[in-house]
Amino acid sequence: MQSQTENKKLNVLFIVTDDLNCDIGSYGNDQVLTPNIDQLAKNGVLFGNAHIQYPLCGPSRISFMTGLYPDQTHVKRLRIYLRQTLPRVTTIGQRFKQENYHAVRVGKIFHYHNPRDIGTAGHDDNYTWHQTVNPYGRDKIEEYKINTLKKRSYGGTLSWLAAEGTDEEQTDGIGATETIKFLDQYAKSGENFFLAFGLYRPHTPYVAPKKYFNLYETDEMKVPKSNDAYLKTLPAPAAASVRKKIEQRNLEEGLAKTIKEAYYATTSFVDAQIGRVLDKLKATGLDKNTIVVFTSDHGYHLGEHGHWQKQTLFDNATRVPLIVAGPGINKNEKIMEAPVELVDLYPTIMDLMGFETPAYVSGKSFAPILKDSKARVRKSALTELRVDMGKNKAQGYSIKTSRYRLTQWEKNGKFEYELYDHKYDKKELRNLAQSGNYKKIKDSLTNVIKHRIAEARIQPDGLGPVNSNQKEWSEPKTVHSMPK
Secondary structure (H helix, E strand, O other): OOOOOOOOOOEEEEEEEEOOOOOOHHHOOOOOOOHHHHHHHHOEEEEOOEEOOOOOHHHHHHHHHHOOOHHHHOOOOOOOOHHHHOOOOOOHHHHHHHOOOEEEEEEOOOOOOOOOOOOOOOOOHHHHOOEEEOOOOHHHHOHHHOEEOOOOOOOOOOEEEEEOOOHHHOHHHHHHHHHHHHHHHHHHHOOOEEEEEEEEEEOOOEEEEHHHHOOOOHHHOOOOOOOHHHHOOOOHHHHHHOOOOHHHOOOOHHHHHHHHHHHHHHHHHHHHHHHHHHHHHHHOOHHHHEEEEEEEOOOOEEOHHHOEEOOOOOHHHHEOOEEEEOOOOOOOEEEOOOOEEHHHHHHHHHHHHOOOOOOOOOOOOOHHHHHOOOOOOOOOEEEEEEEEEOOEEEEEEEEEOOOEEEEEEEEOOEEEEEEEEOOOOOOOOOOOOOOHHHHHHHHHHHHHHHHHHHHHOOOOOOOOOOOOOOOOOOOOOOOOOOOO
């Protein structure tokens, strides 16, 4: 087998974080320390207007791993398995297997509950991957030490811990170590690879070694304030989405600052593990023929609009970091306005590799932008969300253009809208849907969003059987960790 120095074929290192928003140095946040992600941005192309298609882990991950919209995958809840709805779809990992690449997962790529399922097998392992590694670290073993707003609830509730010990003892630290081992293996064997490194943080619980908490001062954290008067400016489903969890409403200021500090500390910890992997990539020389793709499964609120975590159609939840670097790709380029979607990852990676994209993939390749910053492939990015409202559900769709966000909510046949002008309101706090000055803009974007929704609902040919209306599976009660 050829060594990697002789091998001219490209490889892919796919780095996916969990619940990471754009509070990153290279995205303009000077408070958060992320030197390794920032260096990756200098080595490649950073997208500042990239959006997921559903702001929840399971539906989002299935969407970008198949290149299909949630209306096409029929997965809009956490506990629905990909093969329940699309038993014959070909994932990104499967395409690499078909091309005789070694497809490996380390950590979390498809959804499974975090932190409950850490250390266990992932969804679609036998089909998408040749080999998998399920790291299990001190953060999971010592889960009982974690501070939480809701007793024995860690993944779905704000929770945090400044941990004892080293990076290498944490689950993501172990994941980085295992990813490094694969890079050493490939450097020696010359085997081509699709290596997916999925981190479990900064998803709750925000756990990181104490040294990362020491990077920040609690009192320097700024948490936005919100009130009931603001909620009255929103359609009812939007207001419900930002007041979903009772225990996370109207947090005391000191507590809110502590929690935000923990998120930033965990983000810096995640950055350090990514840095370890990128350093090894360079040390082995594999960087010369490896495309690096870095992103997150959705954005994250840290008190904006009075909300914490995800599941809204505001920029905080839909917008994600996205950086692509490697041979033949522009360096130190920031594409801040051009909309792209994570369903576009599948065809983009295929184009970069010279592989054929399955005909049913709905995403559009943004590979041209990686070499020409003036190129454009989309005029808007589409995201959807269902919101439970008692006996009824509201269906929301949102598009983000280079300047505007329009969100459409439908409940019981009635439509309501939100419109935000990012030229003057990047925080999306002033709903202009009823403003006469923006009527033409709203009317135009309403036509656009209806067309985008119709497109996203088309079932493409070639998918094989499609099983819609699948229900979430039921689960037993969790057995929590305890002191030994």
